[in-house]
Amino acid sequence: MRRVSGKVLVLNNNYEPLNISTVRRALRLILLGKAEVIYSYDGELLRAEKVAFPKPSVIRLLRYVKIRREVPLTKKNILKRDNYTCQYCGRRDLPLTIDHVIPKRLGGKDTWENLVCACVYCNNRKGDRTPEQAGMKLLRKPRKPSYFVFITQGIRIPDERWKPFLFLD
Ligand SMILES: [Zn+2]
Secondary structure, three states, X not given: OOOOOOEEEEEOOOOOEEEEEEHHHHHHHHHOOOEEEEEEEEEEEEEEOOEEEEEEEEEXXXXXXXXXXXXXXXXXXXXXXXXXXXXOOOOOOOXXXXXXXXXXXXXXXXXXXXXXXXXXXXXXXXXXXXHHHHOOOOOOOOOOOOHHHHHHOOOOOOOHHHHHHHOOO
């Protein structure tokens, strides 16, 4: 089959979103009898050999899979979680660093709850102090992101019908 573009929302058997897949992988799941099509993109047919398939948009696995995926704690992912925004001044147009909210010197750990995106100026100003000691306030409390929210953050949803599954409106 020729290369087809597009994204497919894969739901677990209980309709919870599981991942976003390529059309090719989604079709493989359907052809293997492991998933069913919930929605197809209108009017788009994929041809393989002599058969034409509607291009899937949302599919659902026929068996429940137990997966607990976690977002790896990396500098890149901290920046993404914080939407590339300094968590002290709210600016996005300055060079960004990663700040330990509770400094390492005071026992602060490398965790989702203790690392935030900070611009170089705020990071320098805060120095080796807690936000309270520096008289600075975080825009929001840093948390560990949920896997699915994280992978869909900032992507353009290709089909309105995905939204109820993603709890978006
Ligand atoms: Zn800042």
